[in-house]
Amino acid sequence: MAYRLLIGQRSYSSWSLRGYLCFALFDIPVTLEEAVIYSPDFAAQVRAFGGGSSVPAVATENGTILRDSLSIAWHLSEAFPRHGLLPRDDAARAEAQNLIAEMHAGFGALRNACPMNLRTAWADFVPSDAVMADLACLEARLGAALEKSGGPFLFGAPTVADAFYAPVAIRIAGYGLPVSARLRAYVNVILALPAIQEWREAGLAQDEEVSVYDMAPLERRRFPQQI
Ligand SMILES: N[C@@H](CCC(=O)N[C@@H](CS)C(=O)NCC(=O)O)C(=O)O
Known part of the structure; x- marks a missing residue:
């Protein structure tokens, strides 16, 4: 198709x-x-x-x-029921659907305060209480999934849940957000995906800067390969 x-x-x-x-x-x-x-x-x-x-x-x-x-x-x-977009196990699939729905509907404070930007990282970003609350929720939700599956992706192999949380991983890297070692390891798994690297390279090559995403007076830093 x-x-x-x-x-x-x-x-x-x-x-x-x-x-x-x-x-x-x-x-x-x-x-x-x-x-x-x-x-x-x-x-x-x-x-x-x-x-x-x-x-x-x-x-x-x-x-x-x-x-x-x-x-x-x-x-x-x-x-594509055989491509593994969702976990096969019933309980894991239900939790993946929870995570996908929660990402789609929530984490507004983090999404608004830290727009995704693959061109640059920002130094000395200070998260608000609302952003810290979103991060605490991420730690709980993603941490539980990673602990249960053993990683490296949320449900072991990549699923749509990882597709939905990849931009959050990019925000954590780009704004230097404070996260646990477990979440940092997950962010690094996402950053290392060939699909993410190719996407970023293509964006760097052809996108123009959009002023809406400029976080000045924060200073720019090179976007990290790993955190
Ligand atoms: N609910 C939509 C949200 C999509 C969305 O907000 N996309 C942004 C780009 S990341 C957009 O198109 N913004 C331009 C606009 O809404 O005018 C979805 O999940 O697909």
Whole structure:
């Protein structure tokens, strides 16, 4: 089946990255098309693709449009039941679905305070109490999954849960957020994924800086390969 995936700038679009990883981590072929977030053409680009008002969006071979990262994940997990998008074990699959839903609906303080940025890291970021509360929740949720599975991914092998938490790992690395040794090891597993490295390289090569994501007066640092 030939899928088309509409994404925003790779350096910045965390939801696009989640959508992309739902294909890339499971070797599901997809053709990428690009829209430019914060450009005057963005709404028309998404409309021309057939999407809603945001990226990612997916067009299936028969023209069905999936206009949200969560519907992309559910569709692919049903269309490719043998590709391991969700854990096979019933309890693990239910917990993966919990984590995916919680990421999609929550962690607003962390997401707002620390926009994903694969072009640069920021020095001396001071997390607010609300961001620290999100980090504590991440420690509890991801820590429990990693302890149970033994890692290196949340449920042992990569699943959609890792696709959904990858941008959080990138934020932890980019803003130097304080995390446990267990979470740091998980962040490093995500940063080392070839799919993440290729995505980042492509973004560095072609994206222009978007001022909305500038965290000045924080100082820029080279984005780390590992933390
Ligand atoms: N609920 C959507 C959220 C997608 C989203 O907010 N995407 C951002 C880019 S990361 C976007 O398209 N922003 C531009 C806009 O909404 O105008 C999903 O999960 O796919």
